[in-house]
Amino acid sequence: MMFNWEELFDDLKASPRTRSWCEELEKESLEAFQPDNNGNLARWQAAFHALGEFQVEQVSLSADAVTCKGEVNDSKELKKTLLQLKPWRKGPFQLFDIFIDTEWRSNLKWDRLSPHLELSDKDVLDVGCGNGYYGWRMLGAGARRVVGLDPYLLYVMQFAVLRRFFGEELRHYVLPVGDTIICPxxxxxxxxxxxxxxxxxRSPIEHLQSLGHALKLGGELVLETLIIEGENHEVxxxxxxxxQMKNVWFLPTLALLERMLERCGFSDVRVLDVSPTTVEEQRSTEWMTFESLPDFLDPKDHTKTVEGYPAPLRAVVKARKG
Ligand SMILES: C[S@@+](CC[C@H](N)C(=O)[O-])C[C@H]1O[C@@H](n2cnc3c(N)ncnc32)[C@H](O)[C@@H]1O
Incomplete structure (x- = not known):
């Protein structure tokens, strides 16, 4: 089975409180995978069905590269199939002797935030989860269940492939929907x-409000975003x-980000990390052959983007709902 959504839907439908929301989630998820929605879908699905034979003997969700070991029938053929699902942005992953060296070394971000997290037995939502790299790491850190949302179908297909290697029985779900599915x-x-x-x-306040709606009272938000330096409430x-990204809207100072969170009903805002993005962390590879960060920075001055803006600086903050 390509996806394991049914077991999540069954769980959510069992409670009268989440039943009607689940119906909406199910409808949107199934619609997203209608063949007319994306001309590449058939090709990606063919790759999924061409993974070949393999036997997984050991999985490590806690390694920098989420790993499976065991026997694979034809690893050259498997690598070719996996390359059909390019670009691979978030990772890395190690499938037998194949190292999926993704554009992002996402383990570096995980290393910055995981010491501040308590995930044991937690029910987690990861909004904009990409192919689910962090979801595997969250399960490795003890999460009870991880639900990821990402409207980009290629990443959802990459997740479907990865599940085959890391464990189809695990409570990790990635659904092809965006933040707007979250109801009040x-x-x-x-x-x-x-x-x-x-x-x-485009509406960062609405995004924060929807994250708040997804949380139980007293629940915790972990937010990572681009910021600018400065003491004032500026953006x-x-x-x-x-x-080079066309879809970047608001980059606040930390002071403004804190105010935005408080206006959206969060309290106890704590800054966990502030780090510049480096060309060691984000770069082109065999698995993501388009341009990447080294091409997006001013070649003479890596503190600036090619457009002359401050180079990417990322903050991770934690906040409590209510
Ligand atoms: C920069 S990537 C971040 C991926 C991952 N969370 C990480 O930190 O590495 C942004 C992701 O958000 C997804 N995305 C874009 N719009 C979204 C929306 N409205 N709701 C949820 N995810 C969205 C994109 O498809 C993409 O996978």
Whole structure:
């Protein structure tokens, strides 16, 4: 089976409080995978069905590269199939002797935030989860269940492939929907992650409000986003592109981010980390052959983007709902 959504839907439908929301989630998820929605879908699904034969003997969700060991029938053929699902942005992954060297070394971000997390037995939502790299790491750190949302179908297909290797029985789900699926007062999750999404949203306040709606009272938000330096309540709204990205909207100072969170009903805002993104962390590889951060920075001055804006600086903050 390509996806394991049914078991999640069954769980959610069992409670009268989440039943009607679940119906909406199910409808949108199934619609997203209608063949007319994406001309590449058939090719990606063919790759899924061409993974070949393998036997997984050991899985490590806690390694920097989420890993499976065992026997594979034809590893050259498997690598070719996996390369058909390019670009691989978030990872890395080690499948037998194949190292999926993704654009992002996502383990570096995980290393910065995981010492501050208590995930044991927690019900987690990861909004904008990509192919689910962090979800595997969260399960490795003891989470009870991880639900990821990402509207980009290729990443959902990459997740479907990875599940085959890391464990189809695990309670890790990635659904092809965005943050707008979260309904008011859902109050379902102990911890909600939003990493690398806020600056892509035209309405950052609505994004924060929806994250709040997903949380149980007293639940915890882990938010990672691009910020700018400064003491004041200021925001950078790029004239056009930022680091070549067309879809970047609001980059606040930490002071403004804190105020935004408080206005959206969060308290106890704590800054866990502030780090510049480096060309060691984000770069092109065999698995993501488009341009990457080294091409998006001013070649003479890596403190600036090619457009002359401050180079990417990322903050991770934690906040409590209510
Ligand atoms: C910069 S990536 C971050 C991925 C991952 N969370 C990380 O931190 O590495 C942004 C992700 O958000 C997804 N995304 C874009 N709009 C979204 C929305 N409205 N709701 C949820 N995810 C969204 C994109 O498809 C992409 O996978």
């Amino acid at each position: 007062n859902l109050r379902l999750f102990d911890i909600v992650f939003s990493m690398g999404v806020l600056y892509h949203r 950078l709204l790029p004239v056009d592109r930022y680091a």
